[in-house]
Amino acid sequence: MTTFLALSITGLVVGCIYALTACGLVVTYTTSGVFNFAHGAIGMVAAFTYWQLSVGWGWPAPLAFLAVLLVLAPLLGAVVERVLIRPLYGAPIGVTLVATLGLLVTLLGVGFLVWPPDTTRVLPKFFEGHTVTVFSLVVDYNQLLVIVTSVVVAVGLRLFFSRTRLGIAMRAVVDDPELAALAGTKPERVSQLSWAMGASLAALAGVLLAPLQTLNVTELTLLVINGYAAAMAGRLRNLPATVAGALVIGVSSSLVLGYAGPQVVNYVRPAIPMILLFIAVLFLKQERLRAGSLAGLRMPRTTGLRQSVGVGVVFVVVAGFVSGQLSPAHLAIGSQGLVLAFVMLSLVLLSGYGGQVSLCQLTFAGLGAYAMGKTGGGALGLLAAIALPAAAGALVALTVVRLRGLFLALATLAFAQAMDQIFFNHALGYGGTLAIPRPRLPFVDTADDQVYFVLLAVVLALGSVGLLVLRRRAFGRRLIALNDSPAASATMGVSPVRTRLVVFTVSSAVAGLGGALLGGLHGSVSPNDFLLLNSCVLLLLATLGGLYTPTGAFLAAMSYALFPELQKLVPELGQVQFLLTGLGVLALGRNRYGVGGQLADAGEKLRALRLQRVGVARAAG
Amino acid sequence: MLRVEDVEVRFGGVQALKGVSLEVPDGALVGLIGPNGAGKTTLFNVITGLEKPFRGRVLMGDQDVTSLPPHQRARRGLGRTFQRIEVFSSLTVHENVLAAAEARRSWGRDEPEPARSASELLERVGLGDVERERVDKLPTGLLRLVEVARALASRPRLLLLDEPGSGLSTHESEALGDLLVDLVRDGRSILLVEHDVELVMRVCQQIHVLDFGSIIATGTPDQVQRDPVVQAAYLGTSAA
Ligand SMILES: Nc1ncnc2c1ncn2[C@@H]1O[C@H](COP(=O)(O)OP(=O)(O)OP(=O)(O)O)[C@@H](O)[C@H]1O
Ligand SMILES: [Mg+2]
Secondary structure, three states: OHHHHHHHHHHHHHHHHHHHHHHHHHHHHHHHOOOOOOHHHHHHHHHHHHHHHHHHOOOOHHHHHHHHHHHHHHHHHHHHHHHHHHHHOOOOHHHHHHHHHHHHHHHHHHHHHHOOOOOOOOOOOOOOOOEEEEOOEEEEHHHHHHHHHHHHHHHHHHHHHHHOHHHHHHHHHHHOHHHHHHOOOOHHHHHHHHHHHHHHHHHHHHHHHHHHOOOOHHHHHHHOOHHHHHHHHOOOOOHHHHHHHHHHHHHHHHHHHHHOOHHHHHHHHHHHHHHHHHHHHHHOOOOOOOOOOOOOOOOOOOOOHHHHHHHHHHHHHHHHHHHHHOOHHHHHHHHHHHHHHHHHHHHHHHHHHOOOOOOOHHHHHHHHHHHHHHHOOOHHHHHHHHHHHHHHHHHHHHHHOOOOHHHHHHHHHHHHHHHHHHHHHHHOOOOOOEEOOOOOEOOEOOOOHHHHHHHHHHHHHHHHHHHHHHHHOHHHHHHHHHHHOHHHHHHOOOOHHHHHHHHHHHHHHHHHHHHHHHHHHHOEEOHHHHOHHHHHHHHHHHHHHOOOOHHHHHHHHHHHHHHHHHHHHOOOHHHHHHHHHHHHHHHHHOOOOHHHHHHHHHHHHHHHHHHHHHHHHHHHO | OEEEEEEEEEEOOEEEEEEEEEEEOOOOEEEEEOOOOOOHHHHHHHHHOOOOOOEEEEEEOOEEOOOOOHHHHHHOOEEEOOOOOOOOOOOEHHHHHHHHHHHHHHHHOOOOOHHHHHHHHHHHHOOHHHOOOEHHHOOHHHHHHHHHHHHHHOOOOEEEEEOOOOOOOHHHHHHHHHHHHHHHHOOOEEEEEOOOHHHHHHHOOEEEEEEOOEEEEEEOHHHHHHOHHHHHHHHHHHHO
């Protein structure tokens, strides 16, 4: 009984922290309509700042606490809203999602830069050493503080939203910004306020969570993701349900941890919140198809078949020539870029053409590598590297196919994180590696790095041309039609579910093949190669490069692969890699089509100009 | 062809449709008019499956389709256009219609040459010379015609048109009227929502008048025009 109570208390404390973070998410989301993927990262930065002020510079703890919660965090939230979010209101979910992912990555960069992970930082618990005994149960003051704070915050929020003019206005803004504007509240101000409040709640959660473990940039950032499931329990709107969800999650995972054998604990416990998130998302009632959906992005014009085949051939020839000139180190970088670009093609298909956001592409890549590693590099291996991820993709798609936009993103996030914890960590050996053979082909020696480089170039060219062909055929049109207007597509008899299922499956297969080739390039893979965070960075980069063209994917992948090289020239760059990527996202507010889109635009202008000249010449002649 | 029985729709406290029943016979061109906010678009959404009615049924032929998803209804011969334009903005004019023709081929199996059908339809609605343009370069009036052509490419037996004439010039709107008459002569049924009363009076055989979610009059154009209740409804809203 005592064990049960003790476990429950521990779980309750963690649940309270989840509740705080989830409430922050809900406040921001309901008011501004943007789901903040960087919520956890804000909590992380706040926790480190708190450490810096109180431990690093020796401020009195209460002062540091208040400075972080009431000044720095709200300020950060308000600035983020003004600079990053405000230009994006009304943009499709894909864009706002990538923007907040960019913020996440930026804050990670700041975290690594300012607080390098080489020193251990520990935050003392609040009221260290003080305990009370309740019914023979020892509860320390820190735990009490967390619980009391949470209750105060929950009650405070409830009163704020139901009793104050401002709170009611905040609720009105989501439902009808124009109406709220008529009633005299400026929607931008109100949503800025919601970002400030959200950041403050994230900070509170971060600061309370930090003393329970050592300060670690990525862990703190991702731990707060556990609050997502709770936020889903409240359907991203309902605060009491959110709090209840958080407490259930906290207590149940604590009990599982306490009672289950170490086997289960190791495998499942880290994934529990993710599994719950996945389930919660599935149970959300989906909005029905609606006419008058948001205007989607308009994709750049596609290049003609002859032209793209031509470019593909030239590309391979150039790759063949270049491969002879490159040093082994440069060859490795180039190969890395090529194979990443191929993996990104799966995103061009799924997100660019199909408008579905996925945060688990590298999970499928990992499955491809795993299949290849287990079956050897023969034809069977290649087949398995395509079939296993395709099958997994189809399974995931079957469960999430009714989800769109944000909820699809969250479900894929949960899937990726759960796979990290449950599958890759064990299937590829904890921190270990799995050897991945290169595909064996007749007449070519793929063991030779130069040959492999050319092979990757061929695969990338084939994939790109294939994608462009698909885009110009009936299936491509159907996909784009479905993305531009789901309602109109349905009224011409297109089954949205089947189309999404197909594209998700194909995209997983492409990612899987890419993963197998990536594994072959390095000879082995480790669990760290397929982390959720890397999937996020992949999506981010692909979006920056331009999700709508294979060229964009190529540029993004190459710059990613080249980064370590630049770093050799400018050593400090390694620290700011995340920072730069994140900052690139700010540019999204200006051009939502990425670099590839800009190139396509320029190409079109050039063509128009040339046609004009020809016309003028004709007229003159 | 189509029967709507006692359909009620609520949005929160607002009753957008209060027990609407109407019928579109085979091969008929039926008008549906009414002041702004009367519930016309909402009724279209219920018929096509984009809105779930709180009460009531939708029947096509003698089949109850109330519980079918939109794409299943489309495959049973229902096509529509949208008042708030829903074109595929990344595609060209031709591709917009082609996508529908290809969809028809995939489930109808009676569309041998989607590309040619698409061109012919565009010619028919008068967009032949802009078919290579990207659709986002066109003015709204013409986009409505793109939607008409796209709807036709699915070869529907019943076509629901939500204000296809708004944004068209007098000349274009006359051509649209002729097209509608033609389509009905080919054996299609049409339910037309249109603010251009002249157009409706000219082409429709029967007209339903919707006001505040209820049908307040049904009859031939002449009957409807002379109906005092209808006059009151229109004067009432225009005076307000
Ligand atoms: N999604 C919705 N949510 C809430 N209310 C809605 C919704 N759609 C329509 N309404 C309301 O239902 C009523 C009927 O609207 P509807 O668009 O069907 O009218 P309409 O006859 O098509 O008008 P118009 O001539 O302006 O197109 C209006 O009061 C409208 O405000
Ligand atoms: Mg309407």
